[in-house]
Amino acid sequence: MYLVRLIYTSQPTEHFKPESIEDILDASRRNNGPMAVTGLMYFNQHYFLQCLEGSRSNVNKIYHRILNDKRHRDPIILDYQEIEARDFSAWEMGYLPETKATRESYKRYSPTGEFSPYHMSGESCHKLMVELKGMLKSV
DSSP states (O other): OOEEEEEEEEEEOTTOOTTHHHHHHHHHHHHHTTTTOEEEEEEOSSOEEEEEEEEHHHHHHHHHHHHTOTTEEEEEEEEEEEESSOSOTTOSSEEEEOOHHHHHHHHHHOTTSSOOGGGSOHHHHHHHHHHHHTTOOOO
């Protein structure tokens, strides 16, 4: 079985409500566990940045579900590659909201100084997510 990492970004639609983030996380954790998919999500009210790790087949199945989720618009894959080991193995879906610390982190990786994943390289997004992982104590 090949392990892959997929990093994508999207924006919330009018169907996204503040309580939607908990619904998304609950569904992710419920669905990802049996599929052996792990990952991390960062959300700042304007953009989702999410990493999924697992088998090629399962990661692609989950991404296709996201594409059909009415709460997301303009999804784009920023990075997709085979990996030897997971970076986010501790979580079926870890989550970080925007904080002062996360703002300081993304400024180091964004060419504009603002959090806009559409303007970031896949490598920069991956490095940012690994750094954010260190801020996540528990889920």
